[in-house]
Amino acid sequence: xxxxxxxxxxxxxxxxxxxxxxxxxxxxxxxxxxxxxxxxxxxxxxxxxxxxxxxxxxxxxxxxxxxxxxxxxxxxxxxxxxxxxxxxxxxxxxxxxxxxxxxxxxxxxxxxxx
Amino acid sequence: xxxxxxxxxxxxxxxxxxxxxxxxxxxxxxxxxxxxxxxxxxxxxxxxxxxxxxxxxxxxxxxxxxxxxxxxxxxxxxxxxxxxxxxxxxxxxxxxxxxxxxxxxxxxxxxxxxxxx
Numbered sequence: 001x002x003x004x005x006x007x008x009x010x011x012x013x014x015x016x017x018x019x020x021x022x023x024x025x026x027x028x029x030x031x032x033x034x035x036x037x038x039x040x041x042x043x044x045x046x047x048x049x050x051x052x053x054x055x056x057x058x059x060x061x062x063x064x065x066x067x068x069x070x071x072x073x074x075x076x077x078x079x080x081x082x083x084x085x086x087x088x089x090x091x092x093x094x095x096x097x098x099x100x101x102x103x104x105x106x107x108x109x110x111x112x113x114x
Numbered sequence: 115x116x117x118x119x120x121x122x123x124x125x126x127x128x129x130x131x132x133x134x135x136x137x138x139x140x141x142x143x144x145x146x147x148x149x150x151x152x153x154x155x156x157x158x159x160x161x162x163x164x165x166x167x168x169x170x171x172x173x174x175x176x177x178x179x180x181x182x183x184x185x186x187x188x189x190x191x192x193x194x195x196x197x198x199x200x201x202x203x204x205x206x207x208x209x210x211x212x213x214x215x216x217x218x219x220x221x222x223x224x225x226x227x228x229x230x231x
Binding site: 031033035037043044045047050091095097101102103104106107 | 145147156157159162164169170203205207212213217218219220221222224225227
């Protein structure tokens with residue numbers, strides 16, 4: 001069965017601090033896809049990144065970076081120099097070939113204080 | 115390009131009434147998903163379709179819920195009769211088939227905020 005664990009329920013940082021959101025997943029499939037979504041206070045789910053199981057290359061996009069490690073089944077998300085606009089709930093999710101729908105983690109609420 | 119379109123955005127209804135939520139997926143997508151989000155249960159899958167055929171409806175709470183996809187560009191989620199515990203945000207999402215070298219990201223609509231009083 002698929003499972004995604006986001007152990008951090010809520011994180012509070014001060015603006016300009018770096019913050020890392022943890023995500024651990026479980027799947028029996030060898031081919032799978034990992035995602036991060038952002039849910040700002042307005043409520044929509046905004047896609048941030050997708051990673052394929054066969055591509056462990058880490059990725060950086062502006063202030064965002066992602067560290068994918070198959071050996072530890074983790075897909076962590078780091079925000080560098082956080083800003084107030086980063087305040088949101090962040091969801092990690094898994095899609096594999098056995099279950100074509102997304103399995104979501106419980107989300108991490110990030111509050112960035114000015 | 116238009117994203118996933120849901121309607122209504124907000125609905126307040128009385129207990130016992132029928133509620134119909136609508137969704138138009140991204141053109142060309144062959145997967146459509148309905149999710150529900152509540153504080154207690156988080157984001158949970160209700161049902162998903164592939165090529166308009168329901169594949170997994172194990173998340174549908176009970177017989178009061180039904181979903182249809184009469185064609186590739188339209189789906190409905192119906193609750194009849196509605197109850198206060200159905201109050202939630204209902205998201206529709208769509209994607210291409212994974213594993214074909216295409217963008218298989220699941221894109222979400224803005225959600226339908228349902229309140230049953």
